[in-house]
Amino acid sequence: MRICPLIFQPIFKPKIWGGRLLEQIFPKQLPPTEPIGESWELADLENDQSVVRDGPARGKTLGQLVKEWGTGLMGRAELFEGRFPLLIKFLDAQQDLSVQVHPDEAMARKLGGNVRVKNEAWYVLHAEPDGAIYHGFRDGVTRESFAAAISEGRVPEMLKRIPVKKGHCYYLPSGTIHALGAGVVVAEVQTPSDITYRVYDWDRIDASTGKGRELHIEQAMECIHFDSDTSAQQERSHVGSVWTSVTRLVLSDSFILERVRMVEGVNQEIPTGELIVWIVLEGKGRVTFDNNSETLSFASGDTVLIPAGLGAARIETLDECVWIEATIPLASDLADFPRPDRSTLNEPDDHGLIQITLPSQNEKSL
Numbered sequence: 001m002r003i004c005p006l007i008f009q010p011i012f013k014p015k016i017w018g019g020r021l022l023e024q025i026f027p028k029q030l031p032p033t034e035p036i037g038e039s040w041e042l043a044d045l046e047n048d049q050s051v052v053r054d055g056p057a058r059g060k061t062l063g064q065l066v067k068e069w070g071t072g073l074m075g076r077a078e079l080f081e082g083r084f085p086l087l088i089k090f091l092d093a094q095q096d097l098s099v100q101v102h103p104d105e106a107m108a109r110k111l112g113g114n115v116r117v118k119n120e121a122w123y124v125l126h127a128e129p130d131g132a133i134y135h136g137f138r139d140g141v142t143r144e145s146f147a148a149a150i151s152e153g154r155v156p157e158m159l160k161r162i163p164v165k166k167g168h169c170y171y172l173p174s175g176t177i178h179a180l181g182a183g184v185v186v187a188e189v190q191t192p193s194d195i196t197y198r199v200y201d202w203d204r205i206d207a208s209t210g211k212g213r214e215l216h217i218e219q220a221m222e223c224i225h226f227d228s229d230t231s232a233q234q235e236r237s238h239v240g241s242v243w244t245s246v247t248r249l250v251l252s253d254s255f256i257l258e259r260v261r262m263v264e265g266v267n268q269e270i271p272t273g274e275l276i277v278w279i280v281l282e283g284k285g286r287v288t289f290d291n292n293s294e295t296l297s298f299a300s301g302d303t304v305l306i307p308a309g310l311g312a313a314r315i316e317t318l319d320e321c322v323w324i325e326a327t328i329p330l331a332s333d334l335a336d337f338p339r340p341d342r343s344t345l346n347e348p349d350d351h352g353l354i355q356i357t358l359p360s361q362n363e364k365s366l
Contacts, residue, residue: 003072004057005287005296005313006065006305008050013038016206016213019094021185025125026090026301038091041303042277044084044192046114055296075274075308077328080192081116085328086255088279088303089188090125097180098213099134099155099200101223102193104175117174119254120190123324124168125281128183134159135170135178135232143226150217155200162232169249169257170232175225187279189326191254197223249324258325267316276306276327283321289313 012030015037022039023030030036042062043050049061057065065073066084079085091097102118103111122133134156137146141158149158159177162170164184172178177199180186197216206213237248243266250257260278270276270287284299289310298304304323306313 001056001060001068002290003069003307003309003311004055004294005289005307005310006055006057007053007296007298007302008042008062008305009053011040011043011048011050012036013040016204017093017095017097017182019092021092021094021126022090022301025185027299028301035094036092038089040087040089041279042084042086042088042305045087045194048194055294069307069309072309073275073307076330077275077308080254083192085192086277086326087190087192087194088277088326089190090185090301091122091180091188092185093180093182095204096182096202098196098198098202099159099177099179100196100198101177101220102172102174102197103195104223104225107219107223114193115195116191116193118191118193118195119171119173119252120188121172121250121252121255121257122170122180122186122188123249123257123259123279124164124166124170124184124186126185127164127166127168130163131165131183132161132163132181133170133178133184133232134181135162135172136160136176136228137226141226143221143224146224146226147221150199153200153203160232168233169259171234171250171252172232173228173252175223175228177224187281187324189250189255189257189279189324246325251329253329256327256329258327260321260323260325262315262317262321264317264320267314270306270310270313270315272306272310272313273308274327274330275308276325278304278306279324279326280304281322281324283317283319285315285317285319285321287313287315 014034018035018037022028044062049063052058052060062084103115105117108115108117146158149155197220199217199220201213239246243263245261247259280298280300280302282300286295286297288295
C-alpha cells in the first residue's frame, strides 16, 4: 500500500462527567443521549485502536500502519515502548474531573505492562466564565499535609486553581496532581498511556452503581512529585508572515505543540520528511498527494496524520484554518559529535576567532 495522509474515525467514550458540547464545537455526530466525555482521535493502545476513515488506507488500524509502514510513517521519530508515541483526544468536562495523577517513570518501571509514563498537555477549546483547571499544589503543601487532607476530604483546598479561557495551553508532566474543571473543553495531547490514579472524586456517586468511583490513593501517593514546581503555562514564542502564523505552545521531551493559523486560499508544499500531526480546530482544506492524483479533505474536528514518507504533497486552505501541530522531538544531527572541553578553548585571535582543540581519541571527521 502506498503511503498516504491519514484521518481516523473518532472513538467516543461515555463518561459520568461528560456532555454534548463536542457536537456543537465540531461537526461530530455523537452517540445519541449519552454524556460523551472523550473523543479519541488518534490511539494505538492495547484495547483502543484508531481506524483510518478515508483514503487508500481506509479500514487499517494505526497499530497496523506502524508495523507495515515503519519509517515511512515514523521517519526518525521513535516509538513509545513499541507504540505510536502520541494519544490525542478531545475532552468535554461538564462536571469536575477527578483529582488525579499519572504514572511517573518509577511507577511505570515497577508495574510494567500497560503502565506507561503519561505526560500530557491541554489546549482549551471552550471555557465557561468560571472555567478553571487544577494544576499542582499551593505553596507549603507537603506529603504529610496532603495525606491528611485526603483522609479529611479537604483535597481541593490543597490545589492551585487556575482560571482558563479559550486559547490557553497547559503542560502536565507525569507526577503532577491535576484536574480538569467543569465547563472546560480541551484538546489533549499525551504519551500513549491510559492509566490514571484518582485521589479525590468530589464525593460523586455513579448512578449506574449507586457508589462512588474507585480511588487509587496508595498508587497516587507513590507517583505525585511534591517537590515539582513545573509551570502550568510555558513561555510562548511566535513567528508570522502574511499568510501564516506559528505560536510555540509546549516544548517537552515527549512532544512539541505549536498553534498554526493559515489564511484562506493558501496553496503550498508541505515540508514532509518527518512525522506531523494536525489537530484541526477551525476551517477546512485538503491535502493533495501522489503526483496530484489524490486528495484528502479535512475540516474542524479532524486530526490529520502526515507520514514522514509521504513525499511531494500540498495543502490548500478553503477557509482560514487553525490547527495544533504536534511533532516528536528528534535528536540533533550533531548529537554524536564531541563537545570541546572548555579547557581546550584558546583565546580569540586577531580576527576574533577561537581555535578549538579536540582530544585525539574523540576526533571525528566532519
